[in-house]
Amino acid sequence: MKNPIAHSLSLTWLAGLITLGSFGLLMLFLAGYRAPVYLPNLQAFTEAAFYLGTFFLVRQLLAGLGSFHAAEHLLRLSVLGLITLALLLLPAVLMPREAATAAPSRWLLIMKGLQSAFLVFYFTAGAVAGYQIIGRQGSARSRKALLLLYTCLAALPILQAWGLDIPLLNYALFATAGAAGLSLLFRVDWLVSLDSKLRKSTLFYLLALSFLSGILLLKTFFPELHYELPIHTAESHYVVLTGFLTLGFSLISALFLLFHLPVAAILDIREAEKKHLIEVGLEAEKTHDLHTLLATLARQTRSSSSASAAWVTRVNNESPENGYPIVEGISLNDIKRIDYSLHAHPGHFQLDRAKDFLFVRDLEKDPVLGNHVLSIRSLAIYPFSLQDGSEWRLCLGFEVPNGLNEHLAREVSHFVGHTRLSASHVCTLQEVAAKARLEKDISIGREMQKRLLPKAFPLSKKADIAADGISAEEIGGDYYDCHVMKDQSIAVLMADVSGKGTPAALHVAEMKGIFQSLMLSDPEPEEFLSLANRAVNRCFDKGMFITVLYAVIDLDKQELRYVRGGHCPLIHYNAKEHKIHTLQDDGLGLGIINGESFDKTLMSRKVKLHAGDIIVLYTDGIVESRTPDAFEEFGYERLRDCIYLNMELDSKSLNKKILREVQSFSGSSIRDDMSLMTIKIKANGQNKNHN
Amino acid sequence: MEIISKLSEDALKISLVGELDANGAINLDRIISKAIADGYYKIAVDCRQLEYISSAGLGVFISYISELKSHNGKFVFYHLRENVESVFNILGLQKVVAITHDFTQAKNQLHEV
Numbered sequence: 001m002k003n004p005i006a007h008s009l010s011l012t013w014l015a016g017l018i019t020l021g022s023f024g025l026l027m028l029f030l031a032g033y034r035a036p037v038y039l040p041n042l043q044a045f046t047e048a049a050f051y052l053g054t055f056f057l058v059r060q061l062l063a064g065l066g067s068f069h070a071a072e073h074l075l076r077l078s079v080l081g082l083i084t085l086a087l088l089l090l091p092a093v094l095m096p097r098e099a100a101t102a103a104p105s106r107w108l109l110i111m112k113g114l115q116s117a118f119l120v121f122y123f124t125a126g127a128v129a130g131y132q133i134i135g136r137q138g139s140a141r142s143r144k145a146l147l148l149l150y151t152c153l154a155a156l157p158i159l160q161a162w163g164l165d166i167p168l169l170n171y172a173l174f175a176t177a178g179a180a181g182l183s184l185l186f187r188v189d190w191l192v193s194l195d196s197k198l199r200k201s202t203l204f205y206l207l208a209l210s211f212l213s214g215i216l217l218l219k220t221f222f223p224e225l226h227y228e229l230p231i232h233t234a235e236s237h238y239v240v241l242t243g244f245l246t247l248g249f250s251l252i253s254a255l256f257l258l259f260h261l262p263v264a265a266i267l268d269i270r271e272a273e274k275k276h277l278i279e280v281g282l283e284a285e286k287t288h289d290l291h292t293l294l295a296t297l298a299r300q301t302r303s304s305s306s307a308s309a310a311w312v313t314r315v316n317n318e319s320p321e322n323g324y325p326i327v328e329g330i331s332l333n334d335i336k337r338i339d340y341s342l343h344a345h346p347g348h349f350q351l352d353r354a355k356d357f358l359f360v361r362d363l364e365k366d367p368v369l370g371n372h373v374l375s376i377r378s379l380a381i382y383p384f385s386l387q388d389g390s391e392w393r394l395c396l397g398f399e400v401p402n403g404l405n406e407h408l409a410r411e412v413s414h415f416v417g418h419t420r421l422s423a424s425h426v427c428t429l430q431e432v433a434a435k436a437r438l439e440k441d442i443s444i445g446r447e448m449q450k451r452l453l454p455k456a457f458p459l460s461k462k463a464d465i466a467a468d469g470i471s472a473e474e475i476g477g478d479y480y481d482c483h484v485m486k487d488q489s490i491a492v493l494m495a496d497v498s499g500k501g502t503p504a505a506l507h508v509a510e511m512k513g514i515f516q517s518l519m520l521s522d523p524e525p526e527e528f529l530s531l532a533n534r535a536v537n538r539c540f541d542k543g544m545f546i547t548v549l550y551a552v553i554d555l556d557k558q559e560l561r562y563v564r565g566g567h568c569p570l571i572h573y574n575a576k577e578h579k580i581h582t583l584q585d586d587g588l589g590l591g592i593i594n595g596e597s598f599d600k601t602l603m604s605r606k607v608k609l610h611a612g613d614i615i616v617l618y619t620d621g622i623v624e625s626r627t628p629d630a631f632e633e634f635g636y637e638r639l640r641d642c643i644y645l646n647m648e649l650d651s652k653s654l655n656k657k658i659l660r661e662v663q664s665f666s667g668s669s670i671r672d673d674m675s676l677m678t679i680k681i682k683a684n685g686q687n688k689n690h691n
Numbered sequence: 692m693e694i695i696s697k698l699s700e701d702a703l704k705i706s707l708v709g710e711l712d713a714n715g716a717i718n719l720d721r722i723i724s725k726a727i728a729d730g731y732y733k734i735a736v737d738c739r740q741l742e743y744i745s746s747a748g749l750g751v752f753i754s755y756i757s758e759l760k761s762h763n764g765k766f767v768f769y770h771l772r773e774n775v776e777s778v779f780n781i782l783g784l785q786k787v788v789a790i791t792h793d794f795t796q797a798k799n800q801l802h803e804v
Contacts, residue, residue: 496746498749499713499745500747541754543754545753566783588783588787592784592787620746620781
């Protein structure tokens, strides 16, 4: 009913008014009033109006109730039935038959009226409320059946009032209403979905209703009442039909519920498990916290097994002192005593192979636990392990010597299983969160590392300098820099710190400071490497080393001076000779041997430069890149070829070209950082110089 | 992966297998540090099955060079594959550790002081 409240209120009032009015008129008839000649059917009409008014009043009252609790309705109906029965029996008990048949006193008249009113009201309410309860949760089909039922109910008094009291039509209406009612009665969803706490009270109300309806129906057919009611109940089809509908509803529902009870007990366990699963799942999602999860396990198993105490402890096989006790309803001292006994007598508390728990009955008689005075009298132990390998134990303590039955034991086992599942989710979630944090750290590290590298290179009319690189998954240890010296020579540096990841990146940061301060004094290559090696030996851990290539490009003298400190050899394209050289001279990485021995290995090289020459510095990530099957390395040959074939490109484009080539060679597998610096000697630089 | 076998009172052979990356380096470090603690200062490293060595792997050997030297010991690497030898050469390691062709040469090198 989607009427606005005001509308539905006025309908209620209207139905109430009709009911009261027609009832008043019926009372007048009872008191001896006769219908006027021009309205011979007035009494029949009044009766019909009374039925219909009651019917709509009940419908309206039911619709007006916001919440819909079947049990509450059944309770109200039972009370109504009781009052009706009391009203019907009271006069017979109170006064002798003779007195009753004698001249009716005024109060007897009122009593008769009340009896009729309550009888009609009770049956109507029983039929309407009962089928409303069933039809409410039902499908469109059950709503149609409900509508059919109501139509038949309303049609009966109208037909009767009109004098169309045709037996065949009446039977048809009875049969239709009966069939509709019966079809509804087999919709038992509302009984199955009843809360376990309400199940018994509902059964009680339904039985009471069956009994009351039965008695009242009998009274209707065999009026032991020795006086006339205003309504001829036995002859009124409406009363008979509603009576039978009420009886049918209450009796069949009661019987169904009665037979359903044993099944319901099992359903309850399933329901509890489901609830636990959901609660544990929500808990896991909400808190990501193992402790909360285990506390939920203790609380739930305690409440559902009616144990007096429940606790979860972490099992430590080496010591009886078990950490992490989560306690419900028992003192820590008792837990300590029990834990100690369990630890001291592992053989005594051995699990059956077939069971996943141990139950100790009659703790007082137990040879081990009986020595302690405990607040519990039987104990169930459920050991379980979690995904991370930790061992745990759920204990349930009971105040009775035999607290655990088979059903409960299985239920608790399921709870433990659910908790283990959720705990593994929590572990996974924690791992994922930790990994996400780590990844974030790494990306920050990578960002920091990028900032260590120069963003722009000095613009020179004589040389075109550019650098580029690709980071591997991890933070790497590549570093390059460029510095314009006082005499306008350009010092370039390419370095690679051993190892990968955060330690390497931190060392890069450290080295940047050292390299930059050394470069400020415009050192020649030998001097630079000697000083840098001392610094590395001083600052770095043993086993940590750096390979460096430091080169000074003297554009005035048209020469390249460099020292290779264990780094990948420089590649030089000689434009004059049209040849490409890999300048692999002796050289040792920094941080491998100490200052003086190192200095002896140092040997600076000089190479003549020409306009159009190309110098390429790079890290081993490029030449050691491998094909996805790891079968072949990119190598020096390919790098040289790539430079040779693309020498007309400017430095920046050449770098890009080389990196693209390496990537297409190695596919997606980037094992190490790749860095690359290219210097092209410009033709006009030379011209200018000559001018 | 590493396979260790004793050669003499103070000499040991370590065979490296597969790739020696940062993870393998940690294990290798443990092995060498234990060998030195047990008094083995002459270590022959068989690289026949070593497919790749990372800078972290090299770092492990480098970190023990001076310690072995102070006990009259040394590393001798032998049977290096081409790519591994190239890594050694570029870094300049041939100046600080001995690199030989085969096991016989390596044994002779170990006992030269």
